[in-house]
Amino acid sequence: MSSNPYNEEALEWIALAEQSGERLDKFITDSIDDAAVSRTQVQDWIKSGAVEVDGKIGKANYKVAEGNRIVLQIPEPADAAILPEAIPLEVIYEDSDLIVINKPRGMVVHPAPGHSSGTLVNALMHHCKDLSGINGMIRPGIVHRIDKDTTGLLMAAKNDLAHISLAEQLKDHTVTRKYIALVHGNLPHDQGTIDAPIGRDANDRKLFTVTDRNSRHAVTHFVVLERLDDYTIVELQLETGRTHQIRVHMKYIGHPLAGDPVYGRNKTVALNGQALHAAVLGFTHPRSGERLQFEVPLPADFEHVLNSLRIR
Structure with a gap:
């Protein structure tokens, strides 16, 4: 394991005009792309000296100004x-x-x-x-x-x-990542691309949403595989990999994932969670240079839901 007290990659943001006046700890908490990170955790990181504002060690109560360059190097837990x-x-x-x-x-x-x-x-x-x-x-x-x-x-x-x-x-973006999903409604197009930035929901920091505020570029491509009455089976290919990206993007276009307890609808299917399966993964082997690609079938519970819908 690495003995470096910080992760290799730092997170970096440039403060926008509408963020001026926010406390530094709130700014980072709202900006970081991980719902498991709390404001208390961010405050601890700031105390440890892991956050710089324009090259100087930041303080939790510092009021962010437009154009500030804020860098966070997440410390490893002791x-x-x-x-x-x-x-x-x-x-x-x-x-x-x-x-x-x-x-x-x-x-x-x-x-x-x-x-x-x-x-x-x-x-x-x-x-x-x-x-x-x-x-x-x-x-x-x-x-x-x-x-x-x-x-x-x-x-x-x-x-x-x-x-x-x-x-x-x-x-x-050279890794192939294709997902199979069951979504609510009948998509009007057989294929398309969702290009919409994703950031934290301003009303609930555990959730993510399409927003221009503290967001990151996010692109999802989709192809309709089958239409099932009030549902559609789609293949989705990730160009970027943001937290909850597919779930947020499909909700954004009005076709949330079936079974999704967070971004979905009340009327749902008999699954313990969203109907989303990472079916295809392809990449270049880091040592041999060989292109590898793998595919796995839908799990039994997902397949059962689809078969039930087909015979309705």
Whole structure:
């Protein structure tokens, strides 16, 4: 594991005119793209000297001004007791550099408040013994995430060489990520692109929404696969990877995911979570240069819902 007290990548923002006058701790809490980060956590980071404003160490009560360059280097936790756990994994591919998993519904990817065990990281630590240390002790090996109740393909790195390569491919949009989803309503177009920035919801910081305020560029492509009365099965391809991106984008265009307890509708389907499956994952192997692509079928509960809709 890395001994660096900070993660390799810093988060950086330039304050906008409408953000002038906000406290620094509130500004960062509203801006950071992770719903698990609380304002108290941000205040602790500021106290530790992890935040700079225009090159100087910031204070929590500093009032942000337009044009301020704010940089956060997230410190690693001092005593992260993340333990290996013998949790069964469906391994799709594995070698000395990386592993590809078919994640089940209900599994959190890495430890977070309220989920200190039973996560994919706990399982990987038992299965792999060694994982890359770039993301620190809480998220060893984790290059990208999918939501707790989203099923499907996820890759993890066993060493830093693999981690850097896979992260760069994600940044350069050369990783293929295709999802299958069941959404409410009948989409008027057979295919399309949703290009809309995503940021925290101003009314509930645990949620994300399409907004121009403290947002990040987000692009999702979709193709209609099948129309089922009041529902549509779509294939979605991510160009960017923001928190809750597909769920937020589909809600934005008026077709939220079926079963989504956060962004969906009250009338829903018999699933414990959103009908979203990471079906295809493709990337270039970090060592061999070979292009790899994997595909896994829908989980049984998702398939059962679709079959029930087809015979209505």
